Amino acid sequence: MSYNRIGVVTGANKGVGLAIVRQLALQYPKSPLNNGSFLIYLTARDQGRGxxxxxxxxxxxxLKSAKALKADGGLSEIKFHALDITDSGSIKTFADQLKQTHGDGVDFVINNAGIAMEGSNAQVVKTTLGCNYYSTLEACHAFIPLLKSTGRIVNLASMSGHLNKYSDEVRNRFLASKTEDDVTSIMKDFASAVEAGREKEAGFPSAAYAVSKAGMIGGTRALARSEKEKGSSLLINSCCPGYVNTDMTKGNGTKSPDEGAQTPVMLAIQDIKGHTGLFWQNEKQLEW
Known part of the structure; x- marks a missing residue:
């Protein structure tokens, strides 16, 4: 079967990712992008959980009350596909499948997959940056050729990536960054500083997750700039869902997952006036 719209959500078997899939199905009928049937790929590392x-x-x-899903007479259909963004082979397998199945292209990808680990030693930093920064950008590069010309990428970042926690020097490096290589060099310097036990002296917080999300905001901004310079009309943004009550916040969050899903869903299927390369929270643009 062919579909008019196709979206992908990574890390979507629970928490904010799962809520994003639910809200996409609920909000699509009133979206300005609604032009018929809508396929949402719910992806996760674990097949059983997905x-x-x-x-x-x-x-x-x-969803049943709203008659949102195709089985109840609605527009949306949800399918599972395995995807582990930390595994290059898994990214390639899924990208190849999308290309083969949806030759006309995909409308958007919401990169929600990410990890938060205890502590901030060199191994924690390597693993956290590996998933939240390097693997997310690798997935972006794999998906960009599959997107329609009007396609979108939404990368889940965090307010913990705000630049108020850095020395002026590091903050200015982030703000001056124009390319992914510029941002990657900051990530490498952070990892090296942690390994030497000198991250605070180097101007970084001792927080792998926070730095990975600052990298995600900077990397998304650089990717959007690069695409725009190529003449692409893709819209590529990052956002913070807020402090959401999920496993990642150990149940301490103040927002429900459905509330946390509002901004990423807006960036995927609402009219955002052509904005790209920005950081958003509570459905508004934020200063980084």
């Missing part, structure tokens, strides 16, 4: 998440959404009371 398939269980799809089944749960198919029985979701809110």
């Amino acid at each position: 398939e269980a998440a799809v089944k749960a959404l198919e029985q979701d009371a809110q």
Whole structure:
């Protein structure tokens, strides 16, 4: 079957990712991008958990009441596909499948997959930057050729990536960064400083997750700039879902997952006036 719109959500078997899939199905009928049938790929590393998440959404009371899903006469269909963004082979397999199945292109990708680990030693930094920064950008580069000319990428970052935690020198490096290589050099310097036990002296917070998300904001901005310079009309933005009550916040969040899903969903399927390369929270642009 062919679909008029196709979206991908990574890391979507629980928490904010799962809520994003639910909200996409709920909000699509009133979206200015609604032009018929809508396929949402719910992706996750674990096949069992991913398939269980799809089944749960198919029985979701809110979706049934709204008649959002195709099985109930609605526009949206949700399918699971395995994707581990930390595995280059997994990214390639999924990208190849999308290319083969959807020759006309994909409308958007919401990169929600990410990790938060305890501590901030060199191994934690390597693993956290590896997933939240390097692997997310690798996934972006794999998906960009598959997007329609009007396609969008939404990268989930965090307010913890705000630049008020850095020395003036590091902050200015982030703000002056124009390319992914510029941002990557800051990530490398952070990893080296942690390894030497000197991250504070080097102007960084002792927080792998926060630095990875600052990298994500900077990397997204650089990617958007690069695409714009090529004449592309893709819209590429990053956003913070807010302090959401999920496993990642150990249940301490103040927002529900559905509330956290609002900004990424807006950036994927609402009219954002052509904005690209920006950082958003609470459906508004934020200063980085």
